[in-house]
Amino acid sequence: MKALRLYTAAFFAFMFAPLVVVVLFSFNDERSVQKFGGFSLRWYEAFVESESLRGSLVASLEIAFVTMLVSTVLGTLLAFGLVRARTRFASSANVLMLIPLVTPEIVAGVSALLLFTQLGMRLSLLTIMIAHITFSISYVTVVVRARLSTLNQEVEDAALDLGATRWQTFRLVVLPALWPAVLAAGLLVFALSFDDFVLSFFTTGESPQPLPVRIWSAIRFGVTPTINAIGSLMLLISLAAVALALVVQRERA
Amino acid sequence: MTRDPWKAPLRRRELLQGGAGLALGLGLAGCGVGNQEQASKEQTERVVEAKVDGDLVYFNWSEYLEPKLIKAFEKQYGVKVRESNFDSMQGMMAKLRSGNRYDLIFPSSEWVDRLRKANQLLRIDLDQLPNADTVYDYFATPWYDPQADHTVPYAMYATGIIYRADKIGDMSGSWNDMVNPTADGRAFLLDDFQEVIGAGNLVSGAELNSVDEGDVEKAKEWALSVKPKLRGFSTDDVQNMVSGNAWIHHGWNGDVVNIRNQVDKPENYSFQKCSEGIPLGTDCFAIPANAEHPGTALTFINFILDPENASKNIEYMGYPMPYTGPDETFAGLVKDDPAINVTVEDLESGQQFENLGAEGRRLWDRTWTEIKAG
Amino acid sequence: MDGDQGGLSGRFAARTLFPGGFWLLAFFAAPLGLVIAVSFGTTDELGGAIYGWYPENYSRVFDPLFAPVLLRSVGYALATVVLCLLLGYPVAYYIARFGGRRKQALIALVVLPFFVNYLIRTYAWVAILSDEGVINGFLGEPVRFLNTPWAVIGGLVYGYLAFMILPVYAALDRMDPALIEAGKDLYGTELSTFIHVTWPTTFQGVLAGCVLVFLPAVGDFVSAQLLGGPGTYMVGNLIQQQFFGAEDWPFGSALTTVMMLFLLVFMVFYLRSAAREART
Numbered sequence: 014m015k016a017l018r019l020y021t022a023a024f025f026a027f028m029f030a031p032l033v034v035v036v037l038f039s040f041n042d043e044r045s046v047q048k049f050g051g052f053s054l055r056w057y058e059a060f061v062e063s064e065s066l067r068g069s070l071v072a073s074l075e076i077a078f079v080t081m082l083v084s085t086v087l088g089t090l091l092a093f094g095l096v097r098a099r100t101r102f103a104s105s106a107n108v109l110m111l112i113p114l115v116t117p118e119i120v121a122g123v124s125a126l127l128l129f130t131q132l133g134m135r136l137s138l139l140t141i142m143i144a145h146i147t148f149s150i151s152y153v154t155v156v157v158r159a160r161l162s163t164l165n166q167e168v169e170d171a172a173l174d175l176g177a178t179r180w181q182t183f184r185l186v187v188l189p190a191l192w193p194a195v196l197a198a199g200l201l202v203f204a205l206s207f208d209d210f211v212l213s214f215f216t217t218g219e220s221p222q223p224l225p226v227r228i229w230s231a232i233r234f235g236v237t238p239t240i241n242a243i244g245s246l247m248l249l250i251s252l253a254a255v256a257l258a259l260v261v262q263r264e265r266a
Numbered sequence: 267m268t269r270d271p272w273k274a275p276l277r278r279r280e281l282l283q284g285g286a287g288l289a290l291g292l293g294l295a296g297c298g299v300g301n302q303e304q305a306s307k308e309q310t311e312r313v314v315e316a317k318v319d320g321d322l323v324y325f326n327w328s329e330y331l332e333p334k335l336i337k338a339f340e341k342q343y344g345v346k347v348r349e350s351n352f353d354s355m356q357g358m359m360a361k362l363r364s365g366n367r368y369d370l371i372f373p374s375s376e377w378v379d380r381l382r383k384a385n386q387l388l389r390i391d392l393d394q395l396p397n398a399d400t401v402y403d404y405f406a407t408p409w410y411d412p413q414a415d416h417t418v419p420y421a422m423y424a425t426g427i428i429y430r431a432d433k434i435g436d437m438s439g440s441w442n443d444m445v446n447p448t449a450d451g452r453a454f455l456l457d458d459f460q461e462v463i464g465a466g467n468l469v470s471g472a473e474l475n476s477v478d479e480g481d482v483e484k485a486k487e488w489a490l491s492v493k494p495k496l497r498g499f500s501t502d503d504v505q506n507m508v509s510g511n512a513w514i515h516h517g518w519n520g521d522v523v524n525i526r527n528q529v530d531k532p533e534n535y536s537f538q539k540c541s542e543g544i545p546l547g548t549d550c551f552a553i554p555a556n557a558e559h560p561g562t563a564l565t566f567i568n569f570i571l572d573p574e575n576a577s578k579n580i581e582y583m584g585y586p587m588p589y590t591g592p593d594e595t596f597a598g599l600v601k602d603d604p605a606i607n608v609t610v611e612d613l614e615s616g617q618q619f620e621n622l623g624a625e626g627r628r629l630w631d632r633t634w635t636e637i638k639a640g
Numbered sequence: 641m642d643g644d645q646g647g648l649s650g651r652f653a654a655r656t657l658f659p660g661g662f663w664l665l666a667f668f669a670a671p672l673g674l675v676i677a678v679s680f681g682t683t684d685e686l687g688g689a690i691y692g693w694y695p696e697n698y699s700r701v702f703d704p705l706f707a708p709v710l711l712r713s714v715g716y717a718l719a720t721v722v723l724c725l726l727l728g729y730p731v732a733y734y735i736a737r738f739g740g741r742r743k744q745a746l747i748a749l750v751v752l753p754f755f756v757n758y759l760i761r762t763y764a765w766v767a768i769l770s771d772e773g774v775i776n777g778f779l780g781e782p783v784r785f786l787n788t789p790w791a792v793i794g795g796l797v798y799g800y801l802a803f804m805i806l807p808v809y810a811a812l813d814r815m816d817p818a819l820i821e822a823g824k825d826l827y828g829t830e831l832s833t834f835i836h837v838t839w840p841t842t843f844q845g846v847l848a849g850c851v852l853v854f855l856p857a858v859g860d861f862v863s864a865q866l867l868g869g870p871g872t873y874m875v876g877n878l879i880q881q882q883f884f885g886a887e888d889w890p891f892g893s894a895l896t897t898v899m900m901l902f903l904l905v906f907m908v909f910y911l912r913s914a915a916r917e918a919r920t
Contacts, residue, residue, distance in 0.1 A: 014830070017734040024731050028753045031764030031798075034774065035756075038767065065348065091660030097653035106661045108911060113668055115851065115907050116900075117859025119876050123883065123896045124671035126364070127678055131689075135365045147667040150660055169648050179652040187648065208757040210862065215883070219323055219366040220348040228759050232866065233353055233502065236763075244760035251755040259748055360884045363688055451784065459886070493870050497787055511771070628683070631886045638881060639709045639873050 032248065039241035056242040066243065068221040072138055074250075076223055077207040080145040085199040087146070088153025089191065093183075095154065096161045113151045121148055122215030129216060136218040144216045145209060149202040156201065160194035193261050200258035204251045310385050310416075310555045316394040316564035321346040323559065324566075325358065325368040329504055329524060330421075330549075331570070332582035339569050345562055353501050354458050362386070367556050369563040375548045376460075378417050379410040379621040387416040388553040388560055395564065397571035400589040404610045408548070410621070417550035418567055421520065421585035422608040424616075425461055425545040428503055428517040428525070432534040441469045441540045445495045449514040454506055455492060456516045457499035459634035460619055461545065462489050465516065468543035474617040477626035482633050489637045499638070504528070507535060519606045523584020523599060537605045546608060546616045548588075672900070679893035689889040697894035706878070713875040716789070717857035720796040721850050724804040727797065728849070732805050733838075736812035737820075747809055754802040762795050762866050769867075787869030795863035800856060804849035811845025812838075844913060851910040855903050875899060 039057070043050030060066050095107050113121070125144040129136060164187065172182040188195070210225040217226050224243055231240050324336075328351040336347050350368075352358040355377050362368070373381060381387050392398045398418060405419045427443055434448050444453055455462055464474045466485025476482065500506055503517035507525050519537050526532035551570075553563045569575060576592035586596045586608050600607045622630060679698070681691045700706075735746045753761065768774045769785035776782045785791055815838070823837035824830070839846075861876030868874075875895065882892025 014734075014738075017730060017738070021731050021734045024727070025749070028750065028801075031761055031768065032753055032756060034768055035760055035764045064346065087660040087663055090656040093648075094653050094655075094657030094660075097649040098657055099650070100654045100657075102654070102657060102661070106657050106664075109661065109664050109669065111911055111914065112907065113664070115855045115903075115910055117856045117876075117903070119859040119861060119879055120672075120675075120896055120900055121668075123879065123892065124668075124675050126883065127674045127689075127889070127893070128667070128671040130364055131674055131678070133365075135367070143667060147664065150664060154660070166648075173648075179648055182648055183652075204755050208755065210757065210759050219325070219350055219361065219368060222350070225757050225759055228757070228763075230351060232759070232763055236505070240760075240763070244757065244763075247760065248756045251757070252752065255748075255752065255755050259744075354885065356885050356887065359887060363887070457885075496870050498869055627887075631888060635878070635881065635886050635888070635891075636705050638870075639706055639878055 035241050036245045036248070038238050039245045041238045041241070044237055056238040059237075059239050060242045060246070063239075065221070066224075066227065066239075069224045069227050070246070072221040073207055073223040073225075073247075076138060076141050076145060076213075077203045079142050080149050080206040081199045081203040083142075084146045084149035084202050085153050085195055088150045088198065089157050089188075089195050091150060092154040092157040092161055093187070096158055110151050110154050113148050114155070118148075118211035122211050125212065126215040136216055138218070138221070140216045140218070141213050141223065144212045145206045148212065149206060152202055152205065153195075153198040156198035157191060157194045160191055164190055196261045197258040200254045200261070204254040204258075207254070208247065208251055310387060311389050313389060313391050314394070314553075314560040314564060316568055317561040318343050318345055318565050319561035320559035321348055322562045322566055323367065323369045323557075324349045325361070325370065326351060326372045327353075328502075330372070330583055332579045334582075335570065335575055335579060338575075339566060342569070343562070343565060347566075356459065362554065367558055368554055369557040369559045370566060371552050371554060372420060372549050373552050374423075374619065375408070375410040375550065376619040376621045378550050378552060381552065381554075382411060382416050383621075386555050388555050388557060389415055390418060390551075390553060390564065390567075391415070392418075395568045395571060397568050397573075400571065400573060400591050402588040402590065402610055404613065405548075405588060409618075410548075411550075417552045418571070419588050420549045420551050420570075421583070421587050422548050422610075422613060423546070423585055424519045424539060424608045424612070425456070425465070425516070426519060426540055426605070427538045428507055428512075428515045428522055429536055429538060430507075430513040430534055431536040432531070433513050437538055439538065439541045441465050441542050443538065443540070444492050444514060444516065446514060450495050451497055452511065452513040453492075453496050454498055454500045454503070454512050454515045455489070455496055456503070457501050459630055459637075461516065462499075462637065463630050463633060464545050464619065465540075468540070468545070468617075471542070474543060474545055475620040475622060475626075477622055477629055479629065482629055486633045486637055486640075490640055493637070493640075518585075519608060520583055520585030522603075522606055524582070527582070527584075537603070539605055543617055544612075546613055546618050548613070548618075549585075675893045676897055678890055679897050681890040681893075683887055683890065688887075689893075694890065697890050698898070700891060701894050701898050709873050709878055710875055712873070713858050716793050716796060716872075716874065717854050719793050720800060720857045721804075721853050723793065723797045724801050724853050725846065725850065728801055728804040729808055729846070732809040732812055736809055736815075737817075743813070747805075750805060751802050758799055758862060759866075761798065762862060765791075765795060765798065766866055786867055787872075789868070789872050791867040792863045792872045792874075795867045796857050796860060799860070799863060800853045803852040803856075807845045807848040807852065808842060809845075811842040811848075815841055844916075847913060848910065851906055855906060855910075858903065859899060 038049065040052050040054065041049055041056070042053035091106065091110060095103055095110070121144070125140070125147070129140045134140060169182050169186050172186050173179070177185065208225065210229065213223045213226050214229065217223065224247060228240055228243060322345060324347050326349070336349070340347055352361060355374060358371060358373065359377070362371070378387070392414065395418065401419060406414050408414065408419070411417045429437060429443070434446055436448070437443050437446070444455065446453070463482060463485045466488040467474055467476050467481055469488050470481065470484040472478070472481040472484070497511065503512070503515045503521050504524050506512035507515055508528050522535055522537045525535050529535065551567045553560050557563060570579060571589065573589065573591040576587050576589055577595040580587055580592055580595045580599070584599065584606070586593060588610065677691060678689050680693055680695060681689050682694045684690045731750060735743055735750070739746050766786060769791060770776070771782045771784065771786070775785065819837055819841065820833060823833035827833050827836055859876045861874060861880045864872050864874045864877050879892050879895045882888045882895065
């Protein structure tokens with residue numbers, strides 16, 4: 014239908030317009046985020062020169078990386094258990110796993126903040142990581158679970174018959190088969206953690222702070238196109254992670 | 267066979283198991299885990315030397331200290347300054363309460379009083395700061411730090427209304443200029459509970475710091491009557507005025523200088539001290555009791571107190587710093603614009619924000635939530 | 641699953657539940673208990689939370705003064721859901737039905753902007769809609785877009801659209817195209833087919849999308865903070881203010897608990913339908 018196609022095209026334009034604006038103004042020669050002067054790389058230079066912003070970028074990457082590693086391990090195991098286990102705990106675990114997906118982030122942030130402060134823990138990169146991992150596990154589980162249910166269990170049976178231990182079977186048969194889904198889930202979680210604002214906002218220490226928190230402070234205190242430069246860089250990193258995830262999914266599917 | 271997870275008996279069991287998780291949390295709370303230990307008197311009274319002992323974790327308003335001075339300090343002493351900003355005193359307190367450890371903070375006087383009484387500030391031995399001999403005598407025994415051994419004054423400020431003189435011609439000199447019709451939709455109140463409730467108190471003729479429920483109720487009503495005309499609440503008066511989003515802004519005197527430094531037509535930006543009353547205060551250098559690098563903090567304070575550096579700072583942020591010598595730089599800035607000035611005499615005779623005490627603060631806190639939400 | 645006991649299962653599988661399950665219990669469920677515990681407390685001299693029995697925090701939540709804030713949050717969230725549905729369904733439909741071989745790429749493209757940081761995306765709209773922004777640059781008289789309720793709702797829609805599109809697309813994609821052909825034979829026009837065949841079949845997906853948009857939207861504070869004015873205060877802003885502005889963690893916790901309980905109804909509904917879907 015012609016109308017639908019036009020609508021979809023307009024929709025895409027609407028979706029991408031703000032991103033174009035962000036990237037465009039990151040190259041603004043003037044200090045404004047609204048009026049375009051000429052083309053300049055000064056804001057990228059400002060970002061690269063600022064040690065504190067570089068520190069924040071590294072912090073964001075570190076957090077995303079650790080979150081990816083830990084939550085994919087925990088989430089993959091959990092997915093396996095949910096699909097294969099017959100115990101009663103499995104169904105409660107299923108509910109427990111689904112709730113974070115529908116919990117508003119502010120609730121997550123508040124509960125994480127209270128947990129750390131009431132335990133006397135100092136807020137730091139570690140506390141952010143713990144919070145991010147908690148909310149990433151569910152995403153990993155959902156993605157991996159979908160793939161898990163398509164596995165051919167006969168191969169596992171064969172391995173067991175040949176004398177492999179359960180662990181060996183899991184490592185050598187199940188994991189390789191799950192690998193694309195695990196990787197895709199990991200990259201998804203990486204992107205989500207890298208972009209996350211609300212959770213980080215509630216659980217961040219004083220320094221370094223992850224990039225989204227720095228952006229929030231900048232928006233509150235005084236915006237220069239450095240924000241756009243940061244945003245464009247973050248865009249690049251997130252999109253790269255997601256693109257990679259899609260490629261991996263398609264290749265092995 | 268597939269089991270329906272929602273069959274009744276299982277549901278109860280799951281609720282129990284889920285409840286176990288919650289109970290764990292409640293149990294943790296019950297054990298009284300957490301609640302920060304208050305620092306002991308000995309901890310805060312130890313004398314720290316003004317020697318660099320690591321990078322400086324610096325927590326201040328934004329645009330309140332000349333960035334070039336920070337770079338110069340880093341260069342001279344070979345340390346990094348890790349800067350973060352707060353946008354209100356309450357915001358600062360929230361971060362302190364979360365356990366974040368800063369080396370140098372900039373509380374205003376009434377907050378100093380509160381922090382000091384709760385043993386949250388480290389002792390500052392003025393003998394360690396050779397440049398501190400230029401500080402005004404008034405600050406040898408200020409009301410909020412009677413022995414001047416936990417703070418060094420940073421700047422004096424007054425709250426009033428910053429406005430676009432070129433757009434608004436009929437300012438009446440009152441706090442009610444906040445609802446000037448020309449500026450409808452381009453007005454901002456400070457996002458600060460003390461400033462707004464204080465101004466409300468003044469407007470109705472009460473004392474700035476009144477915690478009388480009737481007075482505070484009237485202050486709330488004033489704020490709620492102004493609210494529909496506002497564009498927003500914000501403590502970023504500099505940016506809002508510079509960008510043109512604000513034509514009238516509840517704000518601080520020195521910010522006018524800061525604004526003028528950034529715009530094409532400085533003469534268009536003016537400051538009004540309101541006839542019903544002018545809240546005054548002092549912002550201070552202070553070192554939290556749990557600072558990890560107090561020596562560097564002391565070194566930094568001394569560095570800023572150096573008359574040349576203080577003068578440069580005044581030119582940037584536009585507030586009077588109470589030191590003999592640099593105050594001449596400030597006098598130069600205000601000779602055509604006496605409204606920006608705040609002197610020690612003003613401090614002695616005017617109304618300053620006080621530490622309200624727990625009850626009073628709770629009342630103001632609740633009223634503030636009601637103002638924001640109402 | 642038809643219950644064959646092949647492959648790894650049984651106790652081995654049960655054991656794999658523990659690491660993740662324990663983590664979630666310790667770092668997700670337990671903190672919620674803490675929130676409830678703190679919600680009954682009060683504040684000390686320095687504004688820190690201390691435990692006690694102060695149920696008045698809850699009666700304060702229901703103080704008529706805050707009713708507009710709560711209602712407004714639900715109202716904005718509902719408006720967001722409706723707009724997401726109206727804007728998102730046609731796109732999902734087009735891609736699922738007419739996307740052909742490029743279906744996957746197209747849907748990925750639609751979702752791509754959502755991997756850009758929410759703050760930046762929202763802030764970009766500030767730049768576009770502000771008085772000196774791009775749009776007002778084209779108009780004669782500057783129109784005030786920002787700091788209005790519609791700006792906030794727009795920000796929410798832009799923020800959560802993907803949560804509507806994905807489940808709806810999944811439902812549309814799963815539909816047997818033969819159904820639509822049959823429908824066309826039966827009902828004649830595309831529109832009729834849609835109303836009588838497509839919509840009912842994809843209803844589960846629509847519901848899922850509605851819930852996935854509604855729940856986070858109610859608790860959002862970023863849109864209201866960046867795009868709204870003093871009159872668009874949402875419950876998320878109120879909660880955030882209790883933790884980072886006013887020093888009232890107990891009251892903030894009470895608000896959070898009440899909000900969670902309110903949303904629990906919808907959560908249970910969603911979980912049930914997800915369970916039902918998993919079985920079919």
